[in-house]
Every structure is written in C-alpha cells, then in structure tokens.
Amino acid sequence: MNTVMNTPVVEVDKLRKSFGKVEVLSGIDFSVERGEVVCVIGSSGSGKSTLLRCINMLETPSSGEIRFDGSRVDSGRCRASDYRAKVGMVFQQFNLFNNLSVLDNCVIGPMKVHGRKRPEAEEAARALLAKVGMDRYVNAKPHQISGGQKQRVAIARALAMEPEVLLFDEPTSALDPEMVGEVLAVMRDLAGEGLTMIVVTHEMAFARDVSTRVVFMDKGVIAEEGAPEDIFDHPSNERTCEFLARFLEDELPAEEPRDKAMGARP
C-alpha cells in the first residue's frame, strides 16, 4: 500500500459540464490520493453533486478529463460498469432497492457484477451489515426501516462492492437530526480504516474533524482548498469567509448535541 500512497487515485482535469446553456462546472482541477478523506463544501447550486456524478460517470462531462489510477475513465476502452464498481456512491436519498431485503440489497451487486456465489456474497454482506450496526435487520425491506438505518444499509451496499473510492453526496441531509449522528459515526469509522472518501456535506463539524482536506466550491469552480484547520480557521477566499460565517451562525448551536450523540455510540 505504501508504494502507491502518493499516486492520485482520482484526478480531475479542467472538467466542464453544462446542462443546455447553463455551465454548472467551469473548469475543475483536483485530485485525491489513496487514504484521503476529502470533504467538499459550498452553497447550494455550486455544482458539488454534479462533480461527484461526473466522477462516477452518472453524468458525461462536456469537456475535460477524469482519470482513475492514471487512466482515462471516459475513453471507450474502459467499461463503464467495471469502473463504477470501483467507485462507490452513497446518495442523499439512500436509493435502496425497494423490492429487495436489506441483505439482498447488499448481495445483488457482488453477485451480478463480480460474479460471486450467493453464500460467499451473503457472508461478506452480513459482516458489512454488522459493521454498520444493521446485521439484525437483514430480513427487513427498505420501507420498514428508518432513514438513518437506510443510509447505513446503503453504505454497506456500497462497501460490498469493495470500492477503492467511496463518494458520498450529502449522506445526512435527508435525515432527521437524531439520525445524523449514527450515519456520521459509521463514516468516521470508515475514514479511520483508511478508506478513500470524497464527501459532499454540510456537516461542518464532520468536515473539520474527519477530513484530510476540505474543498470549497463556488459557482462551478474550486474557490479554495486546503487542510481543514486552514479552511475553517484562516480562510483566505472572501466567498469562503462569507459561506462559513453564514454556516457558523445557523449551524453552530445545533452542532454541540450532535457531537455528543456521535460520541455516545458504542
């Protein structure tokens, strides 16, 4: 692992993306190394989701390059489904498969995409579900569990594919406040284990404590990036200051109990 530690696993080069006449991403350059936890912050509509979706090829870039392990992902050579299996995604709306049980949600990918046998896939899925604290719910259907539980299952489903990078698009934004902590706790564990993660989030406490780097996006470009201490304590960009000031006003009072909830988890 140490030899590849410093080669970027994901590289984004002059990425532009327009929907019709509207340019949503106006030249993004950034790269992520193995083991990094990069938090992407920025106001609504700044293009954070679009960036993640481009990285995972759910959107086709208008121009620019995305490389994975040094090779272009948008060249015809690389099969989209093979690539996507290496880059997992956790969505704001969980997007669990409603016709499948919790366990089946986690085994369908390994079986269909990696060609695993069912017993093997089930064993791995059960272990992952145990890790996110959902092993007792293997038989439940998605509509029978809470939002926080759904998101933990969605994380287990993504992990079951053994991704090299896991993308999170506002994984806690659709959750009731009391469930945010349980999901963030799982994500903290994953970060602690060295999983490479790119996390779009509005959870500033999480970004500050867990990330190795924070990227601030504004109007389709990266306005500022750096170590969390630098971004949060000495932001150099004017827009970053405004954004953080607005956030600290609204969010800080709510941050305290949330942190406690995280700490309370065994």
Added chain:
Amino acid sequence: MSAAAALPSTFWGWVLYLARTNWSMFLSGAGVTVVLAVLGTLAGCVIGFLVGMVQGIPYPAMTRSVGGIALRAVKAVLAAYVEVFRGTPMIVQATVIYYGSKQMFGVDMSAFVAGFVVVSINTGAYMAESVRGGIDSVDRGQTEAAKAIGMTHFQTMVSIVLPQAFRNIMPQVGNNLIINIKDTSVLNVISVSELFFTSKSLAGTYYQYFPTYLITCVIYFVMTFACSRLLRWYERKLDGPTSFELADGAADGEKARVKVPGRTSRALELLNGKDNSKRRAMR
C-alpha cells in the same frame, strides 16, 4: 313427441332444466373462455412488457448513430401497433386476422388459435402503455444506484425495475384479465366455442333465450368475481409480510418480531387519537 311433454313450462323450470341437462356444454364453453382469457392475458403481458420496455429506452445519447435510427424506426412501428389495436374493435380484429390470414397468407389457423392471437395482441397494446407508466413509476434514484454499483441496464431492468413495475401494474393486469373474460365473447364471430358461442347455440336449440343467457350471465359473473379475488390475494402475496423477523444479533440472541406501522395500525392510531380528543372534549 313424448320428449316435448317432459319439457318444463315455467321460466325457472327452464333455467333448471337447461342447467341440469346441458351443464357440460356450459362448462366446456366456460373452460374455453377462461383458457383464452388467461393465456391471452399472459401473452399480452409479455408483449406489453417487451413493447413498453423498448418504448422506454431513452435515445438522446444515440440519436445520430445507426442504432439510434433503428431504435427510432422500431419505436415508430410499435407506436403504430399500439394505436391501431387500441383504435379498432376486437370483433373486427378477430375477423380480419382469422379470414385475412387464410386469404392473404394461406395460414389456416384454427378459430381457437386465431382467438388467442387476437386477445394477446389486443391486450399487449393496452398493457404496453401501462408498462411504460409502471417503469416510470420506479424512481430514477434506484436505477442510478444500480448503475453506481456497476450493474448494466439489462441487469437493472430485470432485477430492480421490472419487479417493481410489475407490482405497480398488477391492478391493470387484473383489469385486463377480467375484461378478457368478458370480451372473448366477441370471438363467437369466428366460431370459437367459448361460453357465449355455446350459449347462443343452446338458446337456438330450445328457443329459450332468456333462461339460457341468464345462466350464461351468472357463469360470467362467477368467473370474473373469482378472478378479481384471486388477483387481490396474489397482490397481497407479492407485497410480502407486513412485519419482519429480527435476526440474531451479535450481542443478544433474542429473536423478536418487529411490527411495522402499516396502513391499518396508523388508521387505528388516528381513531384512538380521535377517541381521546372526544373524551377530553366531553369532560
């Protein structure tokens, strides 16, 4: 003329007489009707699913390619099929297909086979639209999630989207089955020996139209009613249990049954709430 003397003289007498002496005719007619309706509905669903799936393929990505043009052509043909078969009466389709296939292509189908074909493609035309709606009703997020773990479009369709689409359009499948049980009666025009055709010949034999058709009426109703009950039961079965079994946890081995607040219990809660407020108001 001794037989004539044994014939009943009252209306209900005729009903009983016809039912007693000709039950096997009614039964075989009803059998043909059920078989045609069920097979036709099943085949129609298959056709509907295929057509609906093709109609649902998005083409912005491949508009100018050869594949894109071919897809456009196939879609146009399928759209025409749906319009034509929804826009003409089944009784006319039956005659056109039965006599037309003989005269134009020299295909000598039996009336039963022709009837099956007509019911299938007719149902298919109606189901195609429902299937498209059923597929649209499965939220795009699930399709994206499947894509994001590397599943192909085909795998996503088969494992995720179609099972849910099928559940969503089950009521329409049931509707079509019931309609087909009734509408196979138009196939008497090409002499398929279904229930109505059988009844017509029976009525003609005795010159007893009302008693005969009353029996026919009852049989049709029993068949459609039984089908709608069966389908309701099948829908519930598809939905699975409303509660789930908690598996053995790592920490505690205790098994518990978790009751999920379903529609009924929520309704009960509401009722209880109302009761309480009433009681409070009364105090």
